[in-house]
Amino acid sequence: MNQGKIWTVVPPAFGLPLMLGAVAITALLVHAAVLTHTTWYAAFLQGGVKKAAAIEHMQAPVASLPSNVSIN
Numbered sequence: 001m002n003q004g005k006i007w008t009v010v011p012p013a014f015g016l017p018l019m020l021g022a023v024a025i026t027a028l029l030v031h032a033a034v035l036t037h038t039t040w041y042a043a044f045l046q047g048g049v050k051k052a053a054a055i056e057h058m059q060a061p062v063a064s065l066p067s068n069v070s071i072n
Contacts, residue, residue: 007015034041 010018
């Protein structure tokens, strides 16, 4: 463990809840920011109207054969 000596300065009974709390608060803040700054995310969570996927019509590529090759 790279930072193992931190527990000589901060007791685990204080440090672990502090770190886990910081991670939880950060996750909640990120989710709140996404909810308030996007228009699609709230609609996605509410099961908004689904758009049909756009179908692009592509032509099949045409390969040119050398002149000495015949098609059977």
